[in-house]
Amino acid sequence: MTRLSRAVLPTLRGVRIPAYDPAGITVGIVHLGVGAFHRAHQAVYTDAVLAADPTWGISGYTQRSAAVRDRLAPQDGLYTVLERGAGAGPPHVVGALREIRGPEEDGGPAARIADPRVRLVTLTVTEKGYRPDAPTVGRLVAGLDARRRADAGPVSVLSCDNLPANGATLRGLVADRCAALPDGERLLDWITTSVAFPSCVVDRIVPATTPADLAAAASALGVADEGAVVAEPFTQWVIEDAFAAGRPDWAATFTADVAPYEAAKLRLLNATHSLLAYTGALAGHDTIAAAMTDPALAETAYRFMTEDAVPTLTLPPGFDLGGYQDTILRRFADPALGHRTAQVAADGSLKLPIRLLGTARDRLAAGATPQWTALAVAAWMVYVATRQPLDDPIAGTLAAATAGYSTPASLVDPLLELLPPVPYPAWRDMLLAHTARLLHDR
Numbered sequence: 001m002t003r004l005s006r007a008v009l010p011t012l013r014g015v016r017i018p019a020y021d022p023a024g025i026t027v028g029i030v031h032l033g034v035g036a037f038h039r040a041h042q043a044v045y046t047d048a049v050l051a052a053d054p055t056w057g058i059s060g061y062t063q064r065s066a067a068v069r070d071r072l073a074p075q076d077g078l079y080t081v082l083e084r085g086a087g088a089g090p091p092h093v094v095g096a097l098r099e100i101r102g103p104e105e106d107g108g109p110a111a112r113i114a115d116p117r118v119r120l121v122t123l124t125v126t127e128k129g130y131r132p133d134a135p136t137v138g139r140l141v142a143g144l145d146a147r148r149r150a151d152a153g154p155v156s157v158l159s160c161d162n163l164p165a166n167g168a169t170l171r172g173l174v175a176d177r178c179a180a181l182p183d184g185e186r187l188l189d190w191i192t193t194s195v196a197f198p199s200c201v202v203d204r205i206v207p208a209t210t211p212a213d214l215a216a217a218a219s220a221l222g223v224a225d226e227g228a229v230v231a232e233p234f235t236q237w238v239i240e241d242a243f244a245a246g247r248p249d250w251a252a253t254f255t256a257d258v259a260p261y262e263a264a265k266l267r268l269l270n271a272t273h274s275l276l277a278y279t280g281a282l283a284g285h286d287t288i289a290a291a292m293t294d295p296a297l298a299e300t301a302y303r304f305m306t307e308d309a310v311p312t313l314t315l316p317p318g319f320d321l322g323g324y325q326d327t328i329l330r331r332f333a334d335p336a337l338g339h340r341t342a343q344v345a346a347d348g349s350l351k352l353p354i355r356l357l358g359t360a361r362d363r364l365a366a367g368a369t370p371q372w373t374a375l376a377v378a379a380w381m382v383y384v385a386t387r388q389p390l391d392d393p394i395a396g397t398l399a400a401a402t403a404g405y406s407t408p409a410s411l412v413d414p415l416l417e418l419l420p421p422v423p424y425p426a427w428r429d430m431l432l433a434h435t436a437r438l439l440h441d442r
């Protein structure tokens with residue numbers, strides 16, 4: 001079958017195609033980690049501005065393998081976003097990704113980051129990409145060093161991962177990495193004056209693409225698209241408006257402080273997602289939507305948000321909390337997406353501290369009993385002990401910690417040692433009660 005490419009764009013019918021000639025776009029953004037989410041989120045926002053400003057094309061560098069490069073390069077970087085679910089629009093071919101390279105191809109992204117036309121570096125590298133020894137941070141620091149040496153001017157670095165204070169977190173990792181370099185002090189001085197690390201909150205559910213999704217893309221387009229991604233119609237981006245060298249005129253919400261939006265998103269949406277992933281998987285549900293068909297789990301999700309998470313939040317002025325919660329539950333319940341519980345459940349050792357443990361601490365400090373939060377963490381513990389192979393960067397450590405457990409305490413105590421502390425005796429008691437029930441129900 002013919003592949004999607006610039007040449008076939010004029011022949012496509014019933015499909016949104018770029019409102020500009022992709023060949024006329026120059027690169028202004030370097031993106032690290034060209035996963036499904038980047039293609040369905042930041043690249044779509046950027047696609048929408050390129051007709052008016054063709055200087056913000058994206059140069060993408062994959063981070064772990066060249067697989068996405070191999071799928072997209074033969075397609076001139078073009079791919080389709082297939083919206084699924086209530087309110088879905090037509091298939092949308094995105095042209096913003098103007099270059100695509102493997103992690104270390106042509107020496108990695110340093111030369112591109114040092115290009116004066118580049119004014120922004122963005123990242124979607126998962127929670128794992130922000131560990132101190134992560135190769136991405138090294139590549140970013142090498143790029144910033146090359147830019148300083150080239151005197152290529154200020155630049156902004158925008159993390160688009162689900163982390164609290166993602167900009168400040170990345171700045172901290174970069175500073176630590178600089179401190180370990182021979183000429184690190186000079187580089188850090190330059191970064192302090194010339195590089196901005198705005199934080200942002202990203203939101204769009206983008207499941208991993210399946211072979212059935214690629215077949216659906218081929219059928220919709222009439223040509224093969226090996227880079228297609230599937231997404232819900234909902235999309236949101238809240239960005240701290242603190243850039244060092246300009247930014248695209250994205251249709252995002254720009255604000256001075258993203259922290260209240262970030263807490264609402266991580267503690268309501270992502271935390272509830274994790275709760276449904278672990279409890280749903282233990283109940284035998286393959287997808288988040290299937291878990292939401294179980295009235296007990298849907299009730300649990302609602303009560304977790306309302307009773308545990310909401311009291312810990314300071315919301316932005318005018319924030320429609322009821323609408324936000326309802327929308328989250330409606331999005332999770334949409335069966336069209338097929339977001340697998342196993343995908344959301346992956347990397348729990350990194351996600352739980354971000355999504356759930358802050359709520360546990362805040363509620364316990366207030367003298368409350370965060371039962372639903374404890375249920376989510378207990379469900380993770382039982383999931384960890386009973387799923388093999390486990391998709392987690394410390395899977396081996398988790399397996400060793402849970403090997404041969406025989407009682408709730410012999411499961412809970414070693415796993416508590418591996419998580420950041422929640423220093424309240426009641427927390428352990430709640431976990432013991434929930435794991436006892438979950439193990440009994442299996």
Ligand SMILES: NC(=O)c1ccc[n+]([C@@H]2O[C@H](COP(=O)([O-])OP(=O)(O)OC[C@H]3O[C@@H](n4cnc5c(N)ncnc54)[C@H](O)[C@@H]3O)[C@@H](O)[C@H]2O)c1
Nearest residue numbers: 033034035036037063064124125126128129161162205206
């Ligand atoms: N998919 C979503 O619904 C969604 C929504 C909001 C935010 N996000 C954010 O985007 C991230 C990526 O999601 P995705 O759907 O694109 O996943 P994906 O599996 O399609 O892509 C993951 C990307 O991260 C890179 N990566 C993985 N581990 C890495 C590591 N240790 N170091 C460096 N790079 C690494 C991969 O190379 C790949 O480019 C999420 O972890 C989250 O922070 C995703």
Ligand SMILES: O=P(O)(O)OC[C@@H](O)[C@@H](O)[C@H](O)[C@H](O)CO
Nearest residue numbers: 162202203204205206270273344
């Ligand atoms: O992408 P991850 O693995 O960090 O988390 C899985 C989901 O909870 C997450 O991707 C949500 O779908 C997303 O955050 C919605 O905006």
